[in-house]
Amino acid sequence: MIEAIGVIGGGQLGRMLALVAKRMGYRVVVLDPQPHSPCGQVADEQIVAAYGDLAAIEELGRRTQIVTYEFENIAIDSVGHLEQHGYRVTPAGSVLRVTQDRAAEKAFLRACGVPTTEFATVERPEELDAALAIAGLPVVIKTVRGGYDGKGQWRAASRAEAENVLRDAGGAAVIVERAVDCACELSVVAARASDDEAVTFPVAENVHEDGILMTTVAPARIDDEIALRAQELARNVGQRLGIVGTYCVEFFLTRAGELLGNEIAPRPHNSGHFTIDVTPCSQYEQHVRAICGLPLSPPRMFSRAIMTNVLGDGRGDRLGGVAELLSDPAIVLHVYGKRHAVARRKMGHFTTIVDGPIDDAALLRAQAARAKLFWS
């Protein structure tokens, strides 16, 4: 019987997970190097230690009955260490080995029957020409490991630009991908239980700015056929991964109407935040249910929604305009408790509940709401 859940990583995903787990009556212990992390502020206990501190990781295993993580860039060794020492940890290290390496991830997507853009890896500069021969131009170049929120990601329209990128990447292995003629970016948040039971949330449509997710529209404004296909592909990916928990598969929808798999996140995802406010069982609760051996809940949406991220801008740590924002009864606000609103840091988000269709008026309303908030 699970009474306490361990979480590696104390950011906002861990925080939202902990808030749900507490509501369901679980104890939560988080491990994060930063004291009073966003998750630590709502958990029962925080172990302050580096993700790679194996003694501390083991302590997390000892204090809980199941360990999970909110940040896929954690040292794979930590998860492996828990597994080797007989602690329950999910998703399994085998999942991380796929998702931590962009090349392995893309190859895996293809093996699952998910088309991807053409790509090749470049570990040494002399491999660039061969890679460009596969990928063509323009390309998107990403570090194979460790990038997120647009970090470790560049565009190159020419061979010369690609060479400069390789120099900027400082010798890190990169993946060179053919740039996609993208109609929109989609994501499917899904959850899988240990008995192969699986659920998928409605497909979400994502708008990024400078590589950071800014807005999610749910459900995506796409043909039913494409939506069903994306959900089916996401289910296939989950099954092949053998993942237990909530995960997300990101897709590009090309202008030609083709779905191309982009990334797998083996955890609750920013594009699934809307599920907290407009579904009875959010992506976080599905994750808790999956890892605790409880049945998943077939998703239903009470209403359509637009999720808007609230980023820091470096002008100050105090969020203003909240009263103005909340004067719109369609808005639900989430603030992550981060002390410093560094530029581009994800500080919170809000969900706009949309009763009619998600048209330009609805999007402008969400945008106008975002403009009410400021940092000082």
Place this chain on the structure above:
Amino acid sequence: MIEAIGVIGGGQLGRMLALVAKRMGYRVVVLDPQPHSPCGQVADEQIVAAYGDLAAIEELGRRTQIVTYEFENIAIDSVGHLEQHGYRVTPAGSVLRVTQDRAAEKAFLRACGVPTTEFATVERPEELDAALAIAGLPVVIKTVRGGYDGKGQWRAASRAEAENVLRDAGGAAVIVERAVDCACELSVVAARASDDEAVTFPVAENVHEDGILMTTVAPARIDDEIALRAQELARNVGQRLGIVGTYCVEFFLTRAGELLGNEIAPRPHNSGHFTIDVTPCSQYEQHVRAICGLPLSPPRMFSRAIMTNVLGDGRGDRLGGVAELLSDPAIVLHVYGKRHAVARRKMGHFTTIVDGPIDDAALLRAQAARAKLFWS
């Protein structure tokens, strides 16, 4: 600017309040004599001290920008002490002076234009006959102060029984009320802001067993006219009280179709738990908004709901049957983190989302769900 909220009382109401306040980005400090109280488990800090420990109460005021409470039976002196020393506390002590005294409360309801059953107070045994002359028989006899969940409450069908009750009450002042020929019990959860803005949730219908709320049906299955009247009366009560925050007014609906005011709770209420799961802005968020000077949110319901309390039965502290309960996707579970499931203790609740009408089938479904849970 409010960054931290102080809560006097660490029970489940404080816990659910804290979970919302954390989601909105506030720090929460709770004061409760019991370490690791339900609220303390999700708050940033708990001050372990008696409610009447004025030095500790003042410390709570110092560590926060606004103090509120989740338990109206706290020493009125604590709230008064904070007010006298310039700390912000809401609802105000003047509200507690009305609601802590059942006789003052009933007189206040009448002054607000809310009819009540006939009643009289009995402070000395020789006042019983005069009281029965007003109230008639049968009567319900309640201690003037301190009762809750059916404690301090008795029925008497004869003068002799009433005398026995007075003896059982051990000399405490009591209120003698004419027993109401009740069609159903209703409650209106409402919230009021400092600028007189007010919102009321749909009227809820409550079923008690042995004086403890067991089930709430929302919205109540009553005529619109009665519902509107109950909401109007609740708004009047809030305005006259000058309360800032969420409160609840309980009514009896007599078989003759008359609304009689019964009690005022100056805090979020058990009968408003459904608002967490089927409205975008729950009674707890309305409370946070009211005390923090944020605009209230006009309530809307995503669906109908039945709330079912989960009580301890003294057979054990471990809740079983959760997987079976959650196999119904209409159910949302809340567990309060109390260590010991003493008989009749409120240990949690669940909300059943009801899509169709709330008919016998829906009620039986909720009842069957409750039967899946057990303690061991």
